[in-house]
């Protein structure tokens with residue numbers, strides 16, 4: 001993206017709506033405690049599924065869930081709300097949650113005018129507006145308004161195992177039904193031995209062994225939401241939407257945040273539905289055109305440091321020690337409205 005970020009640094013102009021309810025940016029920096037999940041994996045080779053592994057600056061290998069997965073979950077909860085609300089619009093691609101978004105519905109966009117194409121793409125669809133897209137013809141790119149980093153296992157505070165499961169084909173024993181029976185958990189070494197042993201005696205296709213990861217840990221979560229960019233056409237720097245529509249999209253996005261943290265429905269939830277034990281952290285809210293400070297919850301002292309940084313910068317902050325407290329903070333933010341930059345020539349499409 002060329003510029004929203006440079007712009008926000010250089011713009012000292014006063015807010016067009018002079019109210020303390022404006023929200024420029026919101027960051028949530030937290031530690032989530034998730035047990036026995038497998039929300040994101042590298043992939044499956046043969047009958048073995050590999051968990052995500054990430055490497056920190058000092059070479060420490062740790063467990064992770066990708067930002068792509070978290071963003072997908074947020075997009076899904078946004079979509080669900082949009083589908084049930086009559087007045088919320090979605091493009092034809094996003095109606096059926098196609099990942100290409102605007103690019104799979106490019107025909108309604110003006111191929112000869114990038115600014116006009118961007119305006120139309122933003123106006124017609126909340127998901128394209130909030131989560132971004134890359135259209136090939138005309139070539140226009142929208143950066144997401146919602147950003148997630150990797151969910152990272154705090155070193156020393158996570159565990160993972162690979163469990164072996166057996167699908168028993170009951171038909172082989174003269175019964176027509178097929179049953180799935182789970183074996184008890186074993187270590188990775190035991191798993192390999194057992195696999196070798198069983199490979200010799202199980203030759204029936206319906207009956208198979210498979211290996212799946214299970215992970216538990218305290219994870220660092222970082223996410224940034226930029227309400228000031230909702231409805232902003234970054235081809236010509238005008239707002240494609242009126243303030244009512246921008247506020248309505250802001251509220252849906254906030255609600256999707258709440259659902260994402262309450263219900264991180266990633267991979268393997270049919271058999272690895274996470275045991276969510278808790279969340280604690282801090283929400284930073286910038287009400288002027290200035291970026292909120294970010295510091296990773298990988299640091300033990302992140303709360304203290306962020307509070308100091310926020311105070312120095314005049315950024316609002318709210319701490320939370322559990323899920324219900326975070327929900328209260330997000331509910332309270334529903335009363336705010338997205339900040340609008342005083343760009344000249346702001347068009348007011350939408351409502």
Ligand SMILES: [Zn+2]
Nearest residue numbers: 091094125128
């Ligand atoms: Zn769309």
